[in-house]
Amino acid sequence: MNRIPLRFHLNDAEIGEFIDSGTTLLSLLRDKLGLTATKSGCNQGSCGACTVLINGAPQLSCLVLAARCEGKSVATLEGVSDNGTLHPLQRAFMDGFAAQCGFCTPGMIIAAKALLDRNPDPDRGEVIDAISGNICRCTGYEPIIDAILAAAAEMRGGKRKSA
Amino acid sequence: MLEYSSKYFAEERNQSLHEVGVERPRSDVQGHVTGRTQFYADRNFPGLLHLKMVRSPHHHARIKSIDVSKALKVPGVVRVLTAADIPSNIYTILCLIQVEPNDEPVLAFDKVRYKGEQIVAVLADSQRAAREGAARVKVVYEPLPAVFDVEEALKPGAPLVNEYHGRNWFTYEGHHCRRVRHGDVEKAFAAADHVIEEKYQSSPIEHAPTETTGCIVVPDSNDRFTCYSNTQALYFTLDNSALILKSPFHKLRLVGGTVGGGFGGKVDVIVEPIAFLAAMLARRPVKYEFSREEEMQVSSPRAAERIYIKDGVMNDGRIIARKVRLYVDAGAYSRHSPYGTTKAAAHMPGPYTIPNVWVDSHCVYTNRTPSSAMRGFGVTIGDFALEVQMDKLARLIGMDPMEFRILNAYRDGDLKAHGKETTGAALVECIQAAAQLADWPIGERYKAMSSQRKGA
Amino acid sequence: MAKQRGRGMASVNYPTGMNLGGDPSQALIHATTTGSFVVTLSSVDLGQGLKTIMAQICAETLGIPTDNVIVDTADTDTGPHCMGTFASRGTHRIGNAIIMAAKEARAVLLEVAAEELEVNAADLETDGKGNIQIKGSPGKSISVLETALAAHFKHGRTISGRGIFLQPRSYPEPETGRMTPATCYAHACTVAEVEVDTETGEVAVLSLKSAYEVGRALNPRMVEQQIVGGAWMGISHALYETTEPYYPDRAHGPVDFNEYLMPGPGDLPKFENVVIERPAPDGPYGAKGVGEMTANSPIPAIANAIYDAVGVRIDSLPITPEKVLRALKAQAA
Ligand code: FES
Ligand code: FES
Numbered sequence: 020m021n022r023i024p025l026r027f028h029l030n031d032a033e034i035g036e037f038i039d040s041g042t043t044l045l046s047l048l049r050d051k052l053g054l055t056a057t058k059s060g061c062n063q064g065s066c067g068a069c070t071v072l073i074n075g076a077p078q079l080s081c082l083v084l085a086a087r088c089e090g091k092s093v094a095t096l097e098g099v100s101d102n103g104t105l106h107p108l109q110r111a112f113m114d115g116f117a118a119q120c121g122f123c124t125p126g127m128i129i130a131a132k133a134l135l136d137r138n139p140d141p142d143r144g145e146v147i148d149a150i151s152g153n154i155c156r157c158t159g160y161e162p163i164i165d166a167i168l169a170a171a172a173e174m175r176g177g178k179r180k181s182a
Numbered sequence: 183m184l185e186y187s188s189k190y191f192a193e194e195r196n197q198s199l200h201e202v203g204v205e206r207p208r209s210d211v212q213g214h215v216t217g218r219t220q221f222y223a224d225r226n227f228p229g230l231l232h233l234k235m236v237r238s239p240h241h242h243a244r245i246k247s248i249d250v251s252k253a254l255k256v257p258g259v260v261r262v263l264t265a266a267d268i269p270s271n272i273y274t275i276l277c278l279i280q281v282e283p284n285d286e287p288v289l290a291f292d293k294v295r296y297k298g299e300q301i302v303a304v305l306a307d308s309q310r311a312a313r314e315g316a317a318r319v320k321v322v323y324e325p326l327p328a329v330f331d332v333e334e335a336l337k338p339g340a341p342l343v344n345e346y347h348g349r350n351w352f353t354y355e356g357h358h359c360r361r362v363r364h365g366d367v368e369k370a371f372a373a374a375d376h377v378i379e380e381k382y383q384s385s386p387i388e389h390a391p392t393e394t395t396g397c398i399v400v401p402d403s404n405d406r407f408t409c410y411s412n413t414q415a416l417y418f419t420l421d422n423s424a425l426i427l428k429s430p431f432h433k434l435r436l437v438g439g440t441v442g443g444g445f446g447g448k449v450d451v452i453v454e455p456i457a458f459l460a461a462m463l464a465r466r467p468v469k470y471e472f473s474r475e476e477e478m479q480v481s482s483p484r485a486a487e488r489i490y491i492k493d494g495v496m497n498d499g500r501i502i503a504r505k506v507r508l509y510v511d512a513g514a515y516s517r518h519s520p521y522g523t524t525k526a527a528a529h530m531p532g533p534y535t536i537p538n539v540w541v542d543s544h545c546v547y548t549n550r551t552p553s554s555a556m557r558g559f560g561v562t563i564g565d566f567a568l569e570v571q572m573d574k575l576a577r578l579i580g581m582d583p584m585e586f587r588i589l590n591a592y593r594d595g596d597l598k599a600h601g602k603e604t605t606g607a608a609l610v611e612c613i614q615a616a617a618q619l620a621d622w623p624i625g626e627r628y629k630a631m632s633s634q635r636k637g638a
Numbered sequence: 639m640a641k642q643r644g645r646g647m648a649s650v651n652y653p654t655g656m657n658l659g660g661d662p663s664q665a666l667i668h669a670t671t672t673g674s675f676v677v678t679l680s681s682v683d684l685g686q687g688l689k690t691i692m693a694q695i696c697a698e699t700l701g702i703p704t705d706n707v708i709v710d711t712a713d714t715d716t717g718p719h720c721m722g723t724f725a726s727r728g729t730h731r732i733g734n735a736i737i738m739a740a741k742e743a744r745a746v747l748l749e750v751a752a753e754e755l756e757v758n759a760a761d762l763e764t765d766g767k768g769n770i771q772i773k774g775s776p777g778k779s780i781s782v783l784e785t786a787l788a789a790h791f792k793h794g795r796t797i798s799g800r801g802i803f804l805q806p807r808s809y810p811e812p813e814t815g816r817m818t819p820a821t822c823y824a825h826a827c828t829v830a831e832v833e834v835d836t837e838t839g840e841v842a843v844l845s846l847k848s849a850y851e852v853g854r855a856l857n858p859r860m861v862e863q864q865i866v867g868g869a870w871m872g873i874s875h876a877l878y879e880t881t882e883p884y885y886p887d888r889a890h891g892p893v894d895f896n897e898y899l900m901p902g903p904g905d906l907p908k909f910e911n912v913v914i915e916r917p918a919p920d921g922p923y924g925a926k927g928v929g930e931m932t933a934n935s936p937i938p939a940i941a942n943a944i945y946d947a948v949g950v951r952i953d954s955l956p957i958t959p960e961k962v963l964r965a966l967k968a969q970a971a
Contacts, residue, residue: 034525061474124215184865202694329889361815558934620645
């Protein structure tokens, strides 16, 4: 395997690393950079626990070669809460009892953030679509959907979509 | 939507509680939503070795030879472990509660009894090297006839799955199954208005926690070893590991408690003993985690069960006899199945008062992945069979299924089939509450019944 | 060819704790110098929320706010023995151990407070907000913090307690199966409404309406988590899940979440639930184990609803479209 240089933006920091060419983004984040909020639930693209944003779009970091992130901007859950201020999605997951074991939660929040960043006023079906690649074995999904809708409403200034 | 009903049992409830009975935020949830909750695999250790298992491609085979020489030549492979390295290779998880005999090798050596059984552990600097090394271990097998059906396995002449038992079933104090005998079912069948017998079947179910089973064992500076694990039971794991390693108990330490879902799948003690040993021999931290594929096909599932229920019922709705033959497909080894099979027997005939009950509950060995505990262990599949059977009985005699269940539901003071008196019953009230919630009409007579006294 | 609706029901009970008992758990509790209380365990939180519930039970028994309790768990070097998290045993077994430990700690807390206030410990009560006061005259009081400081630095006493809970092991009588499997049982009843597509064999669960009897809901929102998550798993077991789709044939086993089917967020029914409580005399504040049971009643309720809808019985799990179609075909023949 070749060692190759890699530069990219990670949660607004500039990263420069030498990596093995076969390294996945997930492995780079967790094993090399020590950013462990992003989880590995399958390492084969079937669970969504490793979801991150690449240039704003949700991607499964276990399937992305780190080398493909050259010059791109990657966002993980570590970057979502600014200086300890929780994002409305995080607060909504807390208030809505939308996490049990918490293992799916980082991927869920990132997938939801990707949705709300491009569509601040999603309906229930759009929320369901946005998280349908993310497996949760604990919650039955309903509290997660409700929490995302509640966060969206809060971010719009408490205005509820006419149901 | 959830509502709390104070309509029932109000006089039994303590009304002066402050910290329980009220909503409190989860103490761990901020960690979950920020990704700071530390699961076992969120720890990084310098020099970490990865463990990859060589597994049986056969359901049942004799092992003729094992050649690891090519694996050892793979760059990055540090060493391999075989059965010869395990101080006490044959174990059974429940030996701690006196379940016998030891019937499962940590690493297979003479025979494999299910597809996926672990044979050789390869330790390497990277996952890739460990995988590559595992692929180069050469095992020569002589395939043997396998048995997959629980009733086939019980027949004379069926292939013997597990020599440690000497037969394809677990023996309960001299009996080939766990028995419950209450009243006289045959006499009652003769007196019943209707007798029906039905068969129910389930297939194995995976726990599918989003975090797969795994652990990291780290040697510390004073010849002790710490295992960061997602086990559901720390001491179970510690004690079994020490017995397998013939290690003093105090040399081992388990740290865990934060788990990405268990559902019963992380009660087995599979990854820790071998990781402990690997760390002891290699003197480096070792990680053994199941891939998703291993979690799906190699980790214990919920057992498949086959259940025959024969009932005698009267036209007035009373069930007077229930005879149950239940077969738990334990797979190749006991793990928790002897316990679950007894629990299944104890659960019969369901939450109903039936004066004549006969149960034979079998724990059967077959050549499949050993099954083990899962949410509702010993009960979930039994409930499926019982409650579909109840629906059939109600329709058979033309009764409403809710009223039929209320009529037969156990009440305080009733004798259960296993000989205990019923206390704290609340099935009648649950049915009444569900009927109300679902607008399911039930007669006034049934609305007035209670678990606390016999209804009219 | 049509979509046909039906409804069915099922009722179940579930034993709390390891079958036949013999499964102890311990807890140790001590006060810090500043009146926080640390509960030391070796118990495992799988996501069901054990850490939160144990803090609440400790706080209730001590008479202090839950926020002042720290749960330190799951290190065998420090935590006393726990049998493990399974068999719906955590809340009941560990909760009872904590009550025992907290009662011992509370007795010392009140003794030290009594010395400080120069009254009888028997005349003291906690106000639940972090103070200890004389019964009936809340004016005369001392805070838990001051009491803890005094215990450490003035009286040289440890405000601590030890707890264990053991339901003694029952050994079944081999001939008759006479035994004591459990001391308390939770209950549930579910009504399922389904729609069966007779063309594809697919089953959609439209609603699950359930009543659960849980002894005592120690944290209602967390009971709700178990109920909704469990009911979802019930649907999943009823209609989708297996590692061996052609059991007892071993072929075609799924190896990932693309092949191992479970209902997704778009496949949810309407959940409506009601909780009733009949406290267990031996449960911590009456609580029973409820986590496992919640998956059980939906499965047969769905199977019975399918029969109600289309008149075929599928007596094997999971109830796949293939099985439904084959049964409909046999029915038509
Ligand atoms: S870890 Fe990437 S999808 Fe599961
Ligand atoms: S909270 Fe456990 S997997 Fe979603």
